[in-house]
Structure formats: structure tokens, C-alpha cells
Amino acid sequence: MPAALSISNLTKTYASGLHALKSVDLEIRKGEIFALLGPNGAGKTTLISTVCGIVTPSAGRICVDGHDAVREFRACRTKIGLVPQELSTDTFETVWATVSFSRELFGRPANPAFLEKLLRDLSLWERRKDRIMTLSGGMKRRVMIAKALSHEPQLLFLDEPTAGVDVELRRDMWGLVRGLRDSGVTIILTTHYIDEAEEMADRIGVISRGELILVEDKHALMKQLGKKQLTLHLQQPLMHTPAGLSEWRLALAAGGTELHFSFDASEERNGIPALLRRMDELGIGYKDLNTRQSSLEDIFVSLVSQRGQLRP
């Protein structure tokens, strides 16, 4: 079975000389939700745009479901739906007209029943006869999603779909994404909300300065790079970390009432029992303790800053 998307050596240098993508290789499996994470200007939109035919790559090869994106561009693009980052709609058209247009543009025969279901799912049905200019920003974004789904794509790109979007639409969107995944659609999304990537994605790719730093199964990534933090709530506040505990990487917090200890979740001997024993010996009492898995955000920040140090 060919990959939903296969990218090799994808490179983009803009006319300005800026290297937006540096020899990116990426393979997306059928039916997965893939989250592309990266700071602003990392090249996420450029990557998506080259696959969708909006930006011409400088080098490299793109295959969608086994079809070459240049030689078989029709077969490729018929399979792809795109919700771009920027909100741009045909303001004078009605919702129904613009969604019907999209379906036809992608060469699919008319299917009013399907479009009706799509508009209902996106809470757009009541507004179908309204011109797009009369809609709110959130509704316009729904229209763009409807347009992208109108031709029943197998591979859906969502470029920062929830940036600046209200809670309700965000919730609806993730409901929709899950529903699409269940029906076999492969989804590639970029987002700034790392908790969303954590919640939604099966795999995560981190991109920084045009380079794909890592691609990893979400759970494996969390395990591999995840740090845990132990928080001890002290009975007596401390002014500074006691000299007798200097073997451990500790930090005081909450005005000296909390002691934080970071440790690698993957390590067999994490040092917690020894720490607690030593504290007993020193007579430092604690009321409570808990541990917390570090979020993707922590992982992401540490990854990107590591990279940044390598390359000034």
C-alpha cells in the first residue's frame, strides 16, 4: 500500500534567497493524523503549499498515494483538500454556491445530498443562502473547511486550523477531524496549540528553520523525551536548597514551600527513593508529593532551543 504522502529531498528557496525548506523527507501513513509543529516562519505553510501546488518546489519529489505530484498532478490534487492558514473567501458568493463551486472545480459530479450533510455537520446549513460577506469570521472559516471537504478528499491539510478560532468551533473542528479519521481520511495539521497536537495526533513532526528535526510517534516521543517532575510540598519553608541535597537537580518554588525535582522518566533509577531517604535523615518534612509528565510544549521548547544552540 503506497503512503498517503511521500516527500523526498523537498527543498524550497524563495526568490528572496530565503531557504524555507532544506531537503525535507517525510512519509505520511494512510489514515493517520499527523501534526506538524514548529515556531512561526519554520516552513510549515511552505511545506503544505508545495504539496498542494501553490508553491513550486526548488527540488525534490512529492508523491500522493503513489502518484507523482508533477506528472500526475490531476490524480494527486483530486485526492487533496486544503484549508489554508489565511481566511480568504469569495465574499459575494453564497455559502451554497461557493461549496458547490469547489466540488465541481475538483472535477466531482454534483451531489447535493453530500453537500447538505457537510453543511449541516459544520452548522452552515441554515446560512447556505447567505452571502459569505454577511458571515462572522468563525463562520467563514467553517466555509473554508466545507470547501476543502466538498470533493471528498483522502488527504486533508489543515494549516493552523484553530488559530484565532472560538472555543465552539475548535471543539467542532476536532470532532470533525476525528470523524474524518474514522472514515479513513489522512489528516496533516499544523498548530501552535501543542496540547491539541498532543491530544489529536498519532504522530508528530517538529520543523524548525526549514528542517524536519524529528518525526516520532506521539507516545514514543513523550516517553523518549519526556521529563517528569516531582513536587514536594514542604512543612517548613526553606530559604535555599540544603547543601546535603546537592546530588539532585532541585529547585525551590512557591516561596520556598515547594521543592521541585526533574528526572528522566525513562531511567530505571530515577533517584527518588534516595532523595526521600536523605530528606528524612536531614529532618526536612513534607506534607504531600506528586509527579507530573512534562508536556509536548516542554519537549518542543527544549528541542528547538537545542537546535538553536547548534546553529547561531
Add this chain to the structure above:
Amino acid sequence: MNVPGFNRRGAWAIYKFEMARFRRTLLQSVVTPVITTSLYFVVFGSAIGSRISEVGGVAYGAFIVPGLMMLALFTESLSNASFGIYFPKFTGTIYELLSAPVSVLEIVLGYVGAAASKSVILGVIILATASIFVPIRILHPALMAAYLLLIACSFSLLGFIIGIWANSFEQLQFIPMLVLTPLTFLGGAFYSIDMLPGVWRTVTLFNPVVYLINGFRWTFYGASDIGVGASLSMTLGFFALCLVVVGVTFRTGYRLKN
């Protein structure tokens, strides 16, 4: 899924989209040319027509009808086609066109076809309006229709190229205003170039618009300042040139893709 080599639905969708845009401004699209044509008849037909009664055996009022139609055809084709493709670039909705399974063929057929259709409709409206003022006969109706279509397509193609090339609304207006309008007025739309003194007549022959107008006029009255063969080859050449430019533009992605 079997994907055909030509996306007929896609081309048709673009065509309908553009025609819907015209329909939204139907009133001004129809009223404007009717009023303008009537004005030309009042000004040129009555004022000048009272001094020049006939040109080459044709009543002056009737003589200017093909020129008037051409003038409207040029400007309408240019502005409709250029705006049609410029506007999605301006608003950003072009992303959808670029990401769709359509090639330059479907895009050009859709946009240029719609702009040309509208121009032809306008040409017919002008002809109908003019026939209220003057009796008009058309010697070669089939050729006249073919000419009308060819010119509408050529100038719509040119307008499409301008729309792709333009980066601002000013640039969009530039060629129609600064190049085409003077060339048309100096191109024998309202007079026969035989009426010009020798030197000017020669200079005028370098104006391509002269060939277009005279060829079209020939289909009406069977007489023209320039051989109909030269005129027709000029028109076809112009059409072919526009086609080539569009092809090259899309091959390189010029001003549409980064």
C-alpha cells in the same frame, strides 16, 4: 478513481462562476453600453454626420457601428478578463484554483471563455441599440459573428494576461487606459483612414487596431481601407501570440506561484 486528462467540470465551474459575477452587475453591464452607444450616435452621428454624410458609399451613422462595437469589445474584454483573474489574486482565493486538478487549459477556457461571452453579448446589445438609430445591413453575417468571437477571445486573453501580470489596481487600468483607448480612437473607429493625409495614413498602418476594425467593418459593408486577408491574419496572429504568452506564463508560474 479514474481521473480524466481534461477536467471538464472544473472548466465549466470557473465559467459559471464568472458568468454569475457578471449577472450580479447585470444592470450596469447592459445599461452602460446602451447609454454610451446612444451618446456616440448623438455626438458623432449627428454632429459629424451632418458634415460627413457618407464614407465609401456608407452613411456615416452606419459606418461607425462596427467601430463602436469594436471599441466596446476591446475595453469590456480587457476589463472583465483582467479583473476576473486579478481579483482572486488580490483576495487570496486563488489558492483554491492553484490547488485544484485544473491545468492552464481549464483555467483559460473558464476565465477567457466567460469574459469573451460577455463581450459578445454586449456587442450584440450595441448592434441592437445602433439599429434603432440607423439602418444596418450585414453582408457577411457568419463572418461577422466569427470575427466578433475571435476579437472577443483575443482581447479577453490579453486581459487575462494583464490580470496575471498586474500587482495593483493601477497596473490593471494602465494598458486599457494608456495604450488601447488611444490606439482605438486613432485606429479608424470613427473615420476612414483614407481621409487622412499621406504621412499619417502610413503611420496609422502600424496601428494593429486599424486592421481589426477594418476587417470587422468589411464583414458589414464589404468595403474596407485594408485588404480583409491582411486584417484577418493580423487578428489570428494576435490571438496566437496571446495564447503563447499565457502558456509561457503558466509554465513558469509567473506572478501566480512563488
